[in-house]
Every structure is written in structure tokens, then in C-alpha cells.
Amino acid sequence: MTGVLCRLLIVKENCCRFCPIGLRNLLEKKPTRPICYDGFEPSGRMHIAQGVLKSINVNKLTKAGCTFKFWVADWFAQLNNKMDGDLNKIRTVGMYFIEVWKASGMDMEHVEFLWASDEINKKSGEYWTLVMDIARKNNLLRVKRCSQIMGRAESDEMSAAQIFYPCMQCADIFFLKADICQLGMDQRKVNMLAREYCDLTKPKIKNKPIILSHHMMPGLKQGQEKMSKSDPDSAIFMEDTEQEVRRKIKKAFCPEKIVEGNPCLDYTRSIVFPKLGKVTVQRKEEFGGDVVYETYEQLEKEFVEGQLHPGDLKAALASCINEILQPVRDHFEQNDEAKKILAKVRKYKVTR
Known part of the structure; x- marks a missing residue:
């Protein structure tokens, strides 16, 4: 090549x-x-x-x-x-x-x-x-x-x-x-x-x-073609806490066995695999035990076949997103200048 x-x-x-x-x-x-x-x-x-x-x-x-x-x-x-x-x-x-x-x-x-x-x-x-x-x-x-x-x-x-x-x-x-x-x-x-x-x-x-x-990434709610800054629950923000990420992903639209219009799959394909290279789904042994997906195609196939439950996908996605965002959280916590900038931005009202 x-x-x-x-x-x-x-x-x-x-x-x-x-x-x-x-x-x-x-x-x-x-x-x-x-x-x-x-x-x-x-x-x-x-x-x-x-x-x-x-x-x-x-x-x-x-x-x-x-x-x-x-x-x-x-x-x-x-x-x-x-x-x-x-x-x-x-x-x-x-x-x-x-x-x-x-x-x-x-x-x-x-x-x-x-x-x-x-x-x-x-x-x-x-x-x-x-x-x-x-x-x-x-x-x-x-x-x-x-x-x-x-x-x-x-x-x-x-x-x-x-x-x-x-x-x-x-x-x-x-x-x-x-x-x-x-x-x-x-x-x-x-x-x-x-x-x-x-x-x-x-x-x-x-x-x-x-x-x-x-590609434009959709919002987390059903039918949202893109994220909205005026609707905080429609998007994951870069300095969201671990708890906020888990709450938003848990509430996210994720229809069982359906790919089209599924923001959880979109996030997994567009962000998690390019950034981390794999997704680990943690499950109890009675539900099949842990599984590591090395490709998005493998994950999507098992989701469509019903082998990967939306609840398990959401939990894995939230963990991956938190891993990706942690360096950003650390930066805004440890860098004094960055911390001051973020404090100001959080006070601003978003206008359309």
C-alpha cells in the first residue's frame, strides 16, 4: 500500500x-x-x-x-x-x-x-x-x-x-x-x-x-438529530461528572435490537471504538459473563441478535465515556487557569 x-x-x-x-x-x-x-x-x-x-x-x-x-x-x-x-x-x-x-x-x-x-x-x-x-x-x-x-x-x-x-x-x-x-x-x-x-x-x-x-452525532433522546446545548440531558458535556454521564446514558434512547436512530450505538461506533479500540461489557456469570468486543461490527451484530441487552450496552458505554473524559476532568480540576475559565463559562446563559 x-x-x-x-x-x-x-x-x-x-x-x-x-x-x-x-x-x-x-x-x-x-x-x-x-x-x-x-x-x-x-x-x-x-x-x-x-x-x-x-x-x-x-x-x-x-x-x-x-x-x-x-x-x-x-x-x-x-x-x-x-x-x-x-x-x-x-x-x-x-x-x-x-x-x-x-x-x-x-x-x-x-x-x-x-x-x-x-x-x-x-x-x-x-x-x-x-x-x-x-x-x-x-x-x-x-x-x-x-x-x-x-x-x-x-x-x-x-x-x-x-x-x-x-x-x-x-x-x-x-x-x-x-x-x-x-x-x-x-x-x-x-x-x-x-x-x-x-x-x-x-x-x-x-x-x-x-x-x-x-457525521453529525445525534442527541441522547428519541428522535434528536443532534445534541442541544439548551437541553443538558440531550448531550454528554466534556466536563460532566461520572454520575452525570451514568445518569444521562441510563436515560438515553436505546431500542432493543434496533440500530437506526439508536444514539447509544452511534456513540459506541463514533467515539468509543476510535478512542479506546474495544468495549468491555461486564455481566454476571448467569447472564453470560463478561465479554470484550474488539470491533464495532461484532458488538452491533450481537445487539441486533439480542445477545447484548440495551441495559448492558448502556452500562458499558457509560464506563467507556467516563474513561475518555477523565483526563479532561483532571485538567479542569488541577489547572488553576482552566478551573477559573470553566467556572465563568458555567455561569453563562446559553442563547440561541
Whole structure:
């Protein structure tokens, strides 16, 4: 197996959609490390998908030879009225996010955190010229189709500030000279806007950004397509206590023998196996004794066949999640600066 193919296989794990030909060409031909981009709004406490799953995906990309640029979207959070638009609170939440990733196993050697407000102010002429050009080349209807990136629906009433948001996020990709956009499926429409923009410029931009759209993890309750920060029981947060994790997992939706729409199986597949490599289910001898699952496929098969009971799966999942989160808890308990940041964030009211 060639080095490029190995790198390609590493990157494609957990991707819902991506262009293998474009990605392979990039990995083969670019003489320097490809630049990956992801942006995040500092918008409250971090749930496990943002924390652990993000770390897993970032580590895969840096291992494949990429440099990862995190765009700390403080101005974007202000535009989207997060933390009631209080930029000081938004900056504090951004620092909290960075502390979580440091503690969650993210390899920081090829990772940069760039604050949007700082970077834009350094090159304001370049940035706003780009934003205006993207805005001029698209109509309002096309921009509003990107409203999902802000957690909004197209039918929602939006402020004039929120209309800026998609054009700015599209501009970020080119401003950072990103080769790869590594974001969740909910961000796909603005990534497509960026690729469309490449055809609208004169001359056209030949090297379009490659989109890696990653799986969105569901909430813990029945029918929740994604976690909600405004509903604490719908998500596991990165500094939840052991007791909170066990309580939330115990209450989680987990229909017997059913895979589709089962958040407990989703967490096991997307987080536990990539992070720990196995799941140990502890049972009394009368119920078959302990069993160690080395692959997700093996676990799912026995769950569907009824050999693995939802109650046993939940107990094992809670233990695994607690093992994964313990270094984060320790960091916020033992590091004085991190502890102060978390205490502030916990007092903030999450605003939609």
C-alpha cells in the first residue's frame, strides 16, 4: 500500500462525503503540508462530539500530513447573538474550548488556533474585499440557503447581521488559504458556496477547496438529530461528572435490537471504538459473563441478535465515556487557569 493511499484511508474514516480523487491529488502533488480548516463559534459548554470526535478527526488529518487551522469565530458568535453578543464572554468560551481540546488528546504539533477578530483586523482590506465579492456574486436566496450553518432554518426571521455570516464563513476558507474544509454535515451548504464561488471569479479558481463532511452525532433522546446545548440531558458535556454521564446514558434512547436512530450505538461506533479500540461489557456469570468486543461490527451484530441487552450496552458505554473524559476532568480540576475559565463559562446563559 502506498504512503498516499495510507494517508487517504486515514482521512476518509468517519467522513460521510468527500471527493477521493481530489483528496488523493492534493496529498500526492502538494509539496508542503495541506491546510485544513475548521471554524467554531464559542457558544457555551462543549459536548462530546465537539470535544472527543473533533480531536479524533483532527488527529487523523495531522497524521496524514496536514496542518490544521482552527478559526475561533468570535465575531461570528457575536453576529449570531451567542452569549447575548457579549464579546468578552465569547472570548472566554473560546479559551475554554481550547483548554478542552488540549486535555482531550488532540495532538497540537500541527494545530493552530486563530481568533477571527484578530486575524481579520490584521488584514482587513483583504478580508472585507473578499466578503463583498462573494456577496456581490450571490443573491439573497442563495445566501439564506446556508442558514443551517448558524443553527437556523431558512424560514426563520434573521437579523441583517446574520445575512453577513455565510459570506464571511465562505471568505474564511480563501482567507486562510485552506485546501480542505473539515466540518460537519450541517456546514456543507456554505462549503458548496465556496466551491461555486471558484467558478464565478475571473479567472476561475482552479484548486477548489476539498470538502470533508463528517457525521453529525445525534442527541441522547428519541428522535434528536443532534445534541442541544439548551437541553443538558440531550448531550454528554466534556466536563460532566461520572454520575452525570451514568445518569444521562441510563436515560438515553436505546431500542432493543434496533440500530437506526439508536444514539447509544452511534456513540459506541463514533467515539468509543476510535478512542479506546474495544468495549468491555461486564455481566454476571448467569447472564453470560463478561465479554470484550474488539470491533464495532461484532458488538452491533450481537445487539441486533439480542445477545447484548440495551441495559448492558448502556452500562458499558457509560464506563467507556467516563474513561475518555477523565483526563479532561483532571485538567479542569488541577489547572488553576482552566478551573477559573470553566467556572465563568458555567455561569453563562446559553442563547440561541
